[in-house]
Amino acid sequence: MVSARINIRWRAVVRHRWRLLAGCLLIALHQACEAVVPIVIGETVDLAVATGSPARLITWIGLLCGLYLLLTTAYRNGARQLMRALAEESHALRLEVAAKVLDPRAEVRTGDVLTISTTDADHASYLLDYVPRIVGALVATAVSAVGLCLISVPLGLVVLIGTPLVLIALQRAAPGITRRVATRQEVAGRASSLATDLVTGLRPLRGIGAQEAADARYREVSDESLRATLAAARTQGVFLAASNSVSTLLAGGIAILAGWFALTGRISPGELITVIGLAAFLTEPFGALSAAPSWIATARASADRIAELLGSTPAPPPTGTPPIRPAAGECLGVVAETDAATIVQLYDDGSPDVLVAPHHPELFSGTIRDNIVLAADHELAEALRASAADDVVRAHPEGLDHSIAERGSALSGGQRQRLALARALLARPKLLVLHDPTTAVDAVTEHAIARGIRDLRHGPGSGLGTLIVTTSPALLAVTDRVVVLRDGRIVATGTHASLAALDPAYRAAVLR
Template sequence: MSAPPTTATALLRRAIGRHRGAVLASSALMTSWQVCESLVPVLIGIVIDQAVASGDTSRLLGWASALCLLFAVLSYSYRYGARIGFRALQEETHALRTEVSAHVLDPRGARTDRLPGDVLTIATADADMVGVVIRQLTMTAGALVGLSVSAVALATIDVRIALVVLVGVPLVLALTQALSPRLARRSEARQESIGRATGVATDLVRGLRPLKGIGAETIALERYREVSRRAVDDAVAASRWEGVLHGLTAGLSGLFLAAVALLAGLLAIDGQLSIGELIAVVGLAQFVAEPIALLSYLVAQVAQSRASAQRIVDFLASPPLVLEGDQAAGAAASLALSDVVSGPLRGLSVSIAPGRLVALVVEDPAEAQEIVTLLRGEAVPERGRVELSGAVLTDLGVDHARSLLVVADHHVDLFEGTLLSNVDPAGALSEARLATVVAASAVDDVAEHSADGLRTQVRVGGTSLSGGQRQRLGLARALAADPPVLVLHDPTTAVDAVTEHRIARALRDLRHGTDRRTTLVLTSSPALLVVADEVVHVRAGVAVAVGTHHALVADLGSSAYREAVLR
């Protein structure tokens, strides 16, 4: 697959290039439509001079038939030209959506600060606006040729009128084009602000339940009001310049039409133009106003397309979230952090041998998050090594690393579906294995509270569930994956004490019974610490104590550990 374009212009050029045939066909037909439109007043003028004025019925029928044929060509040219162009537009829009989605769904992820709603706007509204460039090009080609044919037709009637057109049209276009750079900047600001507001709104809706729980709705609403006001201000600013552009075009086109009509009227009074020629000139002058307005409208649309193209280019240029190489790991399911310096970590060393259940008690949440980030392969330590099965984690391929290691974060992402589809998305578990996993994570308690059992519906983000229920589902999904190495980050913080003890015993039995797996748990829960083979106390970015939970609690010199875990 070729690399994505690096500039907005390159993206727009690619959009046109990969639909070259359709663009050429649509442009030819739209040009035919505009030429026919320009010939309508000319043909009407000929009918008046050649048939109506002379009273010749046969000529009238002949020219009327020619006029009907012209309208037939005009109609079908627009119909099929627009259809071909619209199909190409939709195909390009779909291709862009697929490209943005592929970047999001890449196994390595995408390192971006954009909110999910903003990314959705890029994949929808921005992709649509970039696809519109195909229509812009086909319409521009037709409008320019239509203007040229009109100028030629006017020149055959009177050179002076043609000169007015040749001077007036470029002048109008130049004046409207002068507004394009400012409009482009305003359009880009509008697209960014709308995307940001959409992202915040999506974030607000997803987190409404916990926000109500802590009484933070007012703060969240004020944040949304702020970004919404900015989006409104930017949209109004861009629309204001669009209005100036359209108003200027309409005003200049009106003056231009009036000048041409006045000149043609004076020439007709002097007898230099026939009635048919006067009608043709006035009709052509009115027609010319249409492509001029169309071209100025396209200037505004091109500005929006460029702004959307830049947003897509910027997003596609975001680097992978997870770092990878091409090495292979050893056979032993081990995990180690050796003298790691990264962020708040100041020389942390932890080693988890194959088949062991190790718990980390990390006092600072920032340090715990840094450890999780390193274990996900999303960062490289400033010093030291993070090793999986004897190989540096970021030197392994993503697929290979994920076949060996699963990191279950504290925040659980749930999808719309059922309890079952969130635990076993692929439907790969046997009934016996599913029952074991559901029981070990206490999801069976959640299922028993509903008549639908594991078929109970789950809303997007798990908003229909409590925090504890969401944690259980996340734990069940991690256990169902059954990786050689599993990392759990605070898996039971929202679970009641009785259920927590049940989960701790089940985790020990499931992961370290007959089939001994390797497990690392970041927790301060005594229930989980008791079942661990070894506990490492991390403070100020380094390991300050190692032993079993009972030994560390009994150690008179480990008062800091007791304070961190006893509750």
């Protein structure tokens, strides 16, 4: 579900309007000075060199040096303003993307996050560089056209008429480039997501012998990404080749026409030098204006992907109250025949007395100790035993100081579950809600964990409550009572043993 999209490009312009304005003015000044240089050189030839006047030669050379000092200063300060704006915008976009995907209700593929927060954020922010380059190119073209008109009206008209015609023709290719770039980024995101999922689940894949099928699937998506990349590159390459050719031909045509005018005596040697200099100089602004549709198309495609992510509306949290809460000191089992995940979310009310441990454990890069330690050492040892995570610690020579890769990708699913459970047990909340905490461990370990949870949280005099949403007989067997939910309503209650003996639906759901 997508709300009204944010106009990323317009917002970037508004957000950095003063730096962008300063950058545009300074870059425009730089380009105007660049265009004036051939004019000054031509005048130097006609008014100083041709007349043999040392004083005039010194004057015009001094003017040329001042011109170079001005254009260099303008460019350095303009580029500094624009690079600052570009860096701040790309950083701001990455922060917005990160804030969006950190919403626990957001449903975003990992690969999309990677490409959007890196490539797309950069391409979208490059708009702040493209705008002044286009403005500078237009100013350079206008100043050059005026200079050429002062020498020869036909030469000026070639620039004033030819440039818009070329830009209009090239602009027709922009939508195709936008589509190709958007497709490339979308497919690259899918490939990155799949690669991340495969690396994370490498151990289970090996365990079921599915690594060859996974490898084939990744090759398929990778090949699709390659084809999309090559298609986008071909489109952009053809466009750039055409635009460079046209701009070079236009500049070359001006030089050839000027040569003819010089041969027929219509312009002076100094004016010929000016025209040749301007023709050579115009290849740069012509090239920038010709490439502008490709630049804008790329920035637009990336901005649209960012806008789609930022404008997406996460799934609304479940509403209502939890159907049942354990009494103080009670270990309560819940068998949810439907919508178990939704039932678990109802308990996540932000209360400091309630901890909801999700079914999918989240680990971060660091050591085992960094991932679970929240209290003193003796409590840590108890939590490790109760969760059977002490086996994970003993499996590594470094023990608690063993390094864990991001998301625990080097650990098996069962090891990740046990470490996450140890962390939850160590927090000692008044109410701990667990959702299928043992689905990735073997039966022996599962029984040990069930008994460990019971012993750690529900010893004599304990006032702690534990609610376990599961269909595991081992976990349900250690609870004080079990509640069966259907569509959020209680349909049966009793001990695990009594329900297993008297309720056929319960037996079908939990006994395996």
